[in-house]
Amino acid sequence: VPHPCGTWGILRSGRFWRGVLAELTATLIFVGVVLGASAAPGPLAPALAGGLVAGGLVCTLGGPQANPALTLALLCTRKMSALRGVVGVLAQCMGATAVAAGALAAVRTPRVPPAQGVPTPGPFSGGSMNPARSLGPAVVTGVWDDHWVYWLGPVLGAVLAGLSYELILAPGASRDKLGACLACRDVAPVETPSLSPSSHGPPAEQRERGTA
Numbered sequence: 631v632p633h634p635c636g637t638w639g640i641l642r643s644g645r646f647w648r649g650v651l652a653e654l655t656a657t658l659i660f661v662g663v664v665l666g667a668s669a670a671p672g673p674l675a676p677a678l679a680g681g682l683v684a685g686g687l688v689c690t691l692g693g694p695q696a697n698p699a700l701t702l703a704l705l706c707t708r709k710m711s712a713l714r715g716v717v718g719v720l721a722q723c724m725g726a727t728a729v730a731a732g733a734l735a736a737v738r739t740p741r742v743p744p745a746q747g748v749p750t751p752g753p754f755s756g757g758s759m760n761p762a763r764s765l766g767p768a769v770v771t772g773v774w775d776d777h778w779v780y781w782l783g784p785v786l787g788a789v790l791a792g793l794s795y796e797l798i799l800a801p802g803a804s805r806d807k808l809g810a811c812l813a814c815r816d817v818a819p820v821e822t823p824s825l826s827p828s829s830h831g832p833p834a835e836q837r838e839r840g841t842a
Contacts, residue, residue, distance in 0.1 A: 640713055649694075653701075653718045656687045656694040657725035661763050665733050698722050698761045698781075703788035707796045722762045730766030759784050 640646050660683055667679035687694060695701045698719045705715035758764045764780035767773070797808045 637713060640711070646714065649714065650717050650721045652691045652694045653696065654721040654725040656691050656696040657722040657762050658729045659683060660687065660696045661726045661760075661766055662729040662733065664763060665729065665767075696722060696725075696762070697759075697784075697788075699759070699784035699788040702785050703792035706789045707792040723765055726762035726766035727769045728766075730770045759787075761785065 660680070663679050663683040664676055667676040670676070684696075687696060695704070695718070701710070701715055701718045701722065704710040705712065710718075758780045761781045761784055764777065768777050793811070797803050797811055
């Protein structure tokens with residue numbers, strides 16, 4: 631829904647900037663915890679650390695995405711405004727880069743542990759489900775080998791999952807909605823009539839007594 635005051639009104643909104651700050655902080659915490667856990671041998675520590683910190687962020691910060699792939703999926707399914715989505719992704723990337731730089735300075739090593747997400751096959755294949763988690767170490771270390779894969783894969787998967795649910799699996803999904811999406815046009819929401827007694831008015835005998 632467009633903001634009544636336009637883009638300038640959104641940028642002056644405290645709620646908007648609190649959301650941006652939540653994304654930056656959540657991504658910083660998430661990536662920092664996963665980076666730290668990645669120093670431990672084996673895949674169990676990063677998986678447990680990522681799961682626990684994700685749950686903690688939901689309880690404390692109200693459920694930020696902390697993942698550009700999720701934010702872009704919400705943007706493509708029209709659950710988020712374009713301005714909020716773009717600024718949110720920038721905040722996530724800034725948070726991930728800041729924590730990666732801090733981790734690199736702390737350990738004094740030329741490389742940060744390989745990119746990985748949670749849940750993740752990282753220790754086996756170097757996979758990542760969070761582009762911000764991959765971006766931070768790449769910016770700090772200057773290693774960009776096949777970096778586009780860490781964006782294309784998670785973003786494409788998240789967008790396809792979001793569209794599949796919204797257009798096929800959701801209770802409000804319909805052929806008209808799917809066709810409108812494929813044709814890049816809006817479709818008016820169809821309201822189903824309520825089956826509650828109040829929606830049908832009084833019974834016939836009550837109407838007859840009322841008019842007598």
